[in-house]
Amino acid sequence: MDALIEYSPSLLAGAWVTLQVALLSVALAVVTGLLGAACKLSPFPPLRWWTMLYTTVMRGVPDLVMMLLVFYGGQLLVNAVIDRFEWDFVEIDPFVAGVLTIGLIFGAYFTETFRGAFLAVATGQLEAGRAYGMTGWQVFRRILFPQMLRFALPGIGNNWLVLLKSTAIVSMIGLSDMTRVADQAGRSTHQPFTFYLAVCVLYLVMTALSGYVLGWLTRRYNVGVREAQI
Amino acid sequence: MELFDIQVITGNLPEFWRGLWVTLELTGLALLFGFVVAIPLAVMRLSKNPLVSMPVAAYTYFFRGTPMLVQLLLVYYGASQWQWMRDAWEAQHPLWSWFREPFFCALLTFGLNTCAYTVEILAGSMRNTPHGELEAAKAMGMSRLQSLRRIVIPAALRRMIPAYSNEVILMLQGSAIASAVTLVDLTGAARNVYSRHFAPFEAFAFAGLIYLVLTFVLVGLFKLAEHRWLAHLAPRKAQKAKEAQ
Numbered sequence: 293m294d295a296l297i298e299y300s301p302s303l304l305a306g307a308w309v310t311l312q313v314a315l316l317s318v319a320l321a322v323v324t325g326l327l328g329a330a331c332k333l334s335p336f337p338p339l340r341w342w343t344m345l346y347t348t349v350m351r352g353v354p355d356l357v358m359m360l361l362v363f364y365g366g367q368l369l370v371n372a373v374i375d376r377f378e379w380d381f382v383e384i385d386p387f388v389a390g391v392l393t394i395g396l397i398f399g400a401y402f403t404e405t406f407r408g409a410f411l412a413v414a415t416g417q418l419e420a421g422r423a424y425g426m427t428g429w430q431v432f433r434r435i436l437f438p439q440m441l442r443f444a445l446p447g448i449g450n451n452w453l454v455l456l457k458s459t460a461i462v463s464m465i466g467l468s469d470m471t472r473v474a475d476q477a478g479r480s481t482h483q484p485f486t487f488y489l490a491v492c493v494l495y496l497v498m499t500a501l502s503g504y505v506l507g508w509l510t511r512r513y514n515v516g517v518r519e520a521q522i
Numbered sequence: 523m524e525l526f527d528i529q530v531i532t533g534n535l536p537e538f539w540r541g542l543w544v545t546l547e548l549t550g551l552a553l554l555f556g557f558v559v560a561i562p563l564a565v566m567r568l569s570k571n572p573l574v575s576m577p578v579a580a581y582t583y584f585f586r587g588t589p590m591l592v593q594l595l596l597v598y599y600g601a602s603q604w605q606w607m608r609d610a611w612e613a614q615h616p617l618w619s620w621f622r623e624p625f626f627c628a629l630l631t632f633g634l635n636t637c638a639y640t641v642e643i644l645a646g647s648m649r650n651t652p653h654g655e656l657e658a659a660k661a662m663g664m665s666r667l668q669s670l671r672r673i674v675i676p677a678a679l680r681r682m683i684p685a686y687s688n689e690v691i692l693m694l695q696g697s698a699i700a701s702a703v704t705l706v707d708l709t710g711a712a713r714n715v716y717s718r719h720f721a722p723f724e725a726f727a728f729a730g731l732i733y734l735v736l737t738f739v740l741v742g743l744f745k746l747a748e749h750r751w752l753a754h755l756a757p758r759k760a761q762k763a764k765e766a767q
Binding site for chain 2: 358495
């Protein structure tokens with residue numbers, strides 16, 4: 293217990309890194325997901341095929357393998373470019389590699405979530421918007437997007453919880469997230485069990501807090517919808 | 523330097539092959555364990571007695587709310603923290619000594635993890651049992667256990683196939699973290715090949731491709747399973763619908 297108190301500042305610093313990775317990844321994933329959904333719903337077939345390939349590969353390859361590929365492969369590519377132009381050596385940051393990988397993997401999951409949600413908005417709503425003289429962008433911002441979000445929220449919540457947990461693998465490319473901090477603290481104090489359990493508790497706290505935020509968002513975006521009473 | 527040298531892959535095929543087997547063994551055995559144990563636990567999860575349902579709920583909450591990597595490290599590295607565990611290893615205790623084996627620790631963690639998800643999937647599916655089916659079972663004079671065994675569980679197992687297929691695929695991909703505890707599974711083999719040849723694209727892209735193929739095979743198998751066991755839920759064939767008109 294003493295060891296845990298002694299190491300709590302670095303453990304909390306690690307938790308902050310975990311949270312940063314998760315939040316930046318989810319932002320990247322949402323943007324990618326919106327773009328991906330737009331591509332999958334586009335009338336231009338090659339765009340749909342490429343997005344299909346993207347979502348299939350990203351969801352069919354383990355996140356760790358993808359992360360190792362981005363981290364080590366990215367370094368090799370950067371080195372090749374540097375050699376070519378005789379620039380100074382640049383090292384790929386595990387933070388950047390982690391956020392990019394997790395963001396792009398979950399972008400594939402968000403693509404599917406948003407695609408389904410866009411399709412769930414009744415077309416009559418969009419037609420009504422156009423009939424009122426709104427531009428395409430106005431219809432998207434005022435009608436399509438808010439209603440789409442209502443359908444997408446359960447999926448967004450699920451994806452976020454899975455994403456949050458998958459951030460633990462960034463410790464395997466050397467980023468000092470809370471799992472790696474616990475690893476080092478456990479080694480030096482010979483109390484690995486205590487520290488890994490502490491990380492588990494911190495993850496549970498984060499998931500519980502996310503539950504509150506998601507609940508609030510769900511209520512906000514479901515204003516005016518009568519839920520089925522069972 | 524070459525960015526892609528196919529010989530790195532062809533020269534290390536035996537290592538990839540052995541890694542693939544470790545991945546398949548780990549995933550297969552963990553799924554088998556998780557599935558078998560999940561059935562009684564799902565029944566307990568739905569019990570009206572909180573003393574029965576709460577422990578199961580706490581178990582699934584913990585395992586679904588924390589990363590599997592941390593669980594694995596907790597089991598494998600965490601075990602050595604306890605003096606009694608180290609004493610048991612010293613005395614070569616037949617049971618506790620297993621906690622020194624990375625394969626056993628990975629199997630235990632993966633099994634408990636997938637079991638927790640399967641319990642919730644199955645319990646959710648059992649909750650969706652149509653009321654009339656239970657009433658019919660009661661009217662036929664079945665006991666609670668009989669209606670569970672004959673009606674509720676078989677129907678719930680059918681209905682859970684689509685959700686369970688997701689869990690199986692996630693388990694396959696999740697097993698990639700086994701290399702964190704020195705196991706040479708498919709990802710571990712790729713990491714070895716990478717560090718020997720400094721060839722990340724060959725090593726990881728090839729491993730990724732194998733995972734992708736395995737995922738396709740699983741998706742195909744579950745399509746067949748759905749076709750076999752969920753045939754009654756499939757949309758009517760167009761031809762038949764026309765005849766009905």
